[in-house]
Amino acid sequence: MKKNRIYNFNPGPAALPLSVLEEIKESFLNLNGTGMSITEISHRSKDFESILDDAISRTKRLLNLDDRFHVLFCQSGASMQFCMIPMNLLREGKSADYVNTGTWSEKAIKEARIQGKKIKVVASSEDRDYSYIPQNIQFSGDAEYVHITSNNTIKGTQWPAFPDTKGIPLIADMSSDMMSRPFDAKPFGLFYAGAQKNLGPAGVCMVVIRNDMLERVPDNLPTMLKYTIFSEKKSLYNTPPCVAIYAVHLVLKWLEETIGGLEKMAEINRKKAELIYSTIDAGGFYRGTATPGSRSKMNVTFRLPNENLEKQFIQEALDNDLGGLKGHRSVGGCRASLYNAVSLSAVEALTDFMKNFERKNG
Amino acid sequence: MKKNRIYNFNPGPAALPLSVLEEIKESFLNLNGTGMSITEISHRSKDFESILDDAISRTKRLLNLDDRFHVLFCQSGASMQFCMIPMNLLREGKSADYVNTGTWSEKAIKEARIQGKKIKVVASSEDRDYSYIPQNIQFSGDAEYVHITSNNTIKGTQWPAFPDTKGIPLIADMSSDMMSRPFDAKPFGLFYAGAQKNLGPAGVCMVVIRNDMLERVPDNLPTMLKYTIFSEKKSLYNTPPCVAIYAVHLVLKWLEETIGGLEKMAEINRKKAELIYSTIDAGGFYRGTATPGSRSKMNVTFRLPNENLEKQFIQEALDNDLGGLKGHRSVGGCRASLYNAVSLSAVEALTDFMKNFERKNG
Numbered sequence: 215m216k217k218n219r220i221y222n223f224n225p226g227p228a229a230l231p232l233s234v235l236e237e238i239k240e241s242f243l244n245l246n247g248t249g250m251s252i253t254e255i256s257h258r259s260k261d262f263e264s265i266l267d268d269a270i271s272r273t274k275r276l277l278n279l280d281d282r283f284h285v286l287f288c289q290s291g292a293s294m295q296f297c298m299i300p301m302n303l304l305r306e307g308k309s310a311d312y313v314n315t316g317t318w319s320e321k322a323i324k325e326a327r328i329q330g331k332k333i334k335v336v337a338s339s340e341d342r343d344y345s346y347i348p349q350n351i352q353f354s355g356d357a358e359y360v361h362i363t364s365n366n367t368i369k370g371t372q373w374p375a376f377p378d379t380k381g382i383p384l385i386a387d388m389s390s391d392m393m394s395r396p397f398d399a400k401p402f403g404l405f406y407a408g409a410q411k412n413l414g415p416a417g418v419c420m421v422v423i424r425n426d427m428l429e430r431v432p433d434n435l436p437t438m439l440k441y442t443i444f445s446e447k448k449s450l451y452n453t454p455p456c457v458a459i460y461a462v463h464l465v466l467k468w469l470e471e472t473i474g475g476l477e478k479m480a481e482i483n484r485k486k487a488e489l490i491y492s493t494i495d496a497g498g499f500y501r502g503t504a505t506p507g508s509r510s511k512m513n514v515t516f517r518l519p520n521e522n523l524e525k526q527f528i529q530e531a532l533d534n535d536l537g538g539l540k541g542h543r544s545v546g547g548c549r550a551s552l553y554n555a556v557s558l559s560a561v562e563a564l565t566d567f568m569k570n571f572e573r574k575n576g
Numbered sequence: 577m578k579k580n581r582i583y584n585f586n587p588g589p590a591a592l593p594l595s596v597l598e599e600i601k602e603s604f605l606n607l608n609g610t611g612m613s614i615t616e617i618s619h620r621s622k623d624f625e626s627i628l629d630d631a632i633s634r635t636k637r638l639l640n641l642d643d644r645f646h647v648l649f650c651q652s653g654a655s656m657q658f659c660m661i662p663m664n665l666l667r668e669g670k671s672a673d674y675v676n677t678g679t680w681s682e683k684a685i686k687e688a689r690i691q692g693k694k695i696k697v698v699a700s701s702e703d704r705d706y707s708y709i710p711q712n713i714q715f716s717g718d719a720e721y722v723h724i725t726s727n728n729t730i731k732g733t734q735w736p737a738f739p740d741t742k743g744i745p746l747i748a749d750m751s752s753d754m755m756s757r758p759f760d761a762k763p764f765g766l767f768y769a770g771a772q773k774n775l776g777p778a779g780v781c782m783v784v785i786r787n788d789m790l791e792r793v794p795d796n797l798p799t800m801l802k803y804t805i806f807s808e809k810k811s812l813y814n815t816p817p818c819v820a821i822y823a824v825h826l827v828l829k830w831l832e833e834t835i836g837g838l839e840k841m842a843e844i845n846r847k848k849a850e851l852i853y854s855t856i857d858a859g860g861f862y863r864g865t866a867t868p869g870s871r872s873k874m875n876v877t878f879r880l881p882n883e884n885l886e887k888q889f890i891q892e893a894l895d896n897d898l899g900g901l902k903g904h905r906s907v908g909g910c911r912a913s914l915y916n917a918v919s920l921s922a923v924e925a926l927t928d929f930m931k932n933f934e935r936k937n938g
Binding site: 218252329437438461 | 658772897
């Protein structure tokens with residue numbers, strides 16, 4: 215039983231800024247003088263619409279998006295996007311390119327194939343256990359889009375820069391690094407992120423789609439699976455997940471007003487990652503699993519000399535109020551997720567603990 | 577600006593029990609001594625699994641479900657179920673019966689047709705503006721299922737009893753009256769409810785499905801659209817909407833432990849409805865829009881002598897801390913939604929106001 219809040223390195227759902235949690239808590243019985251909770255107000259009320267509009271405008275400002283881009287709030291996570299993307303955007307008789315950098319890429323590929331869609335896996339890092347991001351990829355000239363996973367939560371790799379697809383629309387699952395760094399959105403036809411890492415609580419998925427992609431959407435899709443409906447109805451065709459969108463709006467406000475935007479956020483994230491990777495690299499005790507040039511600034515995966523020490527490390531860390539350090543159940547080992555809301559001091563506490571643990575057990 | 581909480585008659589998202597909101601608020605920075613918020617804990621942690629298990633067990637107890645029934649937590653509201661039901665349960669070459677009792681039935685019908693599924697509308701109350709529930713319906717002997725809308729939020733009608741389908745599985749959209757009264761679940765193949773009326777905040781949809789229906793699910797559906805996946809993975813194939821499920825679990829606990837179950841809840845709901853309908857029927861000032869035998873105990877729809885008076889009524893009510901009384905934008909008029917969390921004293925305050933308003937303006 216913890217009396218106080220712990221340092222939370224969970225891979226998602228993950229840490230949120232304390233000031234955001236405090237604001238949700240404060241407003242929880244009476245939001246903005248409505249006399250109702252955010253859970254109780256109408257999604258068609260002025261109060262909710264101003265929250266939604268604010269979340270959209272902040273997203274556009276933070277990512278420097280021009281008017282061709284639409285910000286949508288879908289549900290059912292990135293996993294539903296794996297299905298919606300080929301359904302909406304991969305036209306009859308055409309093919310799309312996919313890059314396979316791990317579990318989440320594989321799932322995206324699987325959902326396109328289930329629908330009988332034609333896709334080509336143009337690059338994969340499976341040969342070395344997904345420990346790196348492929349470079350110098352040859353894309354198909356006639357691909358409808360190129361799908362990548364910008365950050366691989368499980369294997370701890372991240373695209374250092376996005377590939378040049380020579381005008382073919384890029385589509386990226388950015389679930390675990392959305393809003394962690396600035397990037398040029400122009401080459402993207404669509405990018406998306408389950409909120410539960412950098413954006414808010416689980417239960418909402420942000421999708422940013424470019425105008426020209428909307429023209430591909432077939433008429434005869436189920437209504438709730440059509441990007442055009444989300445775009446035309448401003449994500450209000452039916453009742454959206456109001457609480458999750460409210461939290462996202464507060465996180466974006468924190469990013470803009472407290473942190474000062476994505477350049478500043480990226481600088482902090484760089485410092486956090488440098489601190490932990492330099493601790494890993496300093497001795498022979500810890501071993502990073504990702505190839506240095508492909509290392510993720512969001513999910514730092516590492517091993518200890520043996521599994522017993524890993525177990526001991528995770529437990530002792532938790533005893534010291536450092537939580538969420540277990541690697542994904544499919545790969546084992548350790549992982550520290552350093553999303554936006556994880557502060558530099560949290561990472562300092564972790565690296566201090568790592569050094570002590572190494573001294574005692576190395 | 578309201579300093580205090582108001583009486584909330586919203587149609588959904590809607591009022592939640594104050595004790596539930598207070599518990600969410602209290603635990604918001606540190607849930608059960610985890611040192612983390614419900615927004616921050618892992619969906620694969622013991623803490624979350626016990627919340628999920630508790631929500632499932634309480635649902636089974638409250639609805640008296642036997643082991644053939646599975647309780648699932650989906651996303652994207654009842655609107656996504658309109659699509660998933662025919663996709664999963666209406667097999668190639670077969671047909672299903674639908675009863676049309678208003679907007680939400682129409683949407684369910686539309687989503688089956690979009691998929692090219694064969695359906696038959698066996699009864700409709702469109703002839704009298706959906707003001708009643710059809711009786712003595714002839715169902716097709718070979719229908720795969722019969723789909724009904726148990727309560728019609730917009731038109732204020734509700735099935736007083738469920739039809740005898742002679743063994744054909746019933747499927748019901750119970751979004752606006754789930755858990756408001758006990759019923760015999762055995763004839764149902766599936767029933768579902770967007771949470772944002774009687775169950776919790778928007779962002780989660782409860783689906784209860786019977787074993788034999790799961791056998792119909794085709795293999796080649798997108799993973800996130802398959803009931804079998806939700807059932808096999810206990811709604812944890814991907815990250816579920818943890819906060820919304822946590823709130824549902826607290827609402828169900830309140831229903832069981834504070835209210836005392838669905839018989840008791842139904843008794844309170846009956847009293848609330850009687851109070852307001854008797855106020856409507858007492859003079860000629862208010863006019864109920866639903867046919868008496870089909871009146872909803874959840875959504876009471878009524879008109880005043882003219883639209884100006886309706887506008888004035890809604891505004892003065894809000895000035896008196898009675899909110900959410902505007903009729904649906906598609907029909908106008910007034911509507912008081914009396915979901916489980918709306919107390920008898922809230923309804924007394926409303927009927928007192930109605931009598932006063934009638935005295936001054938009648």
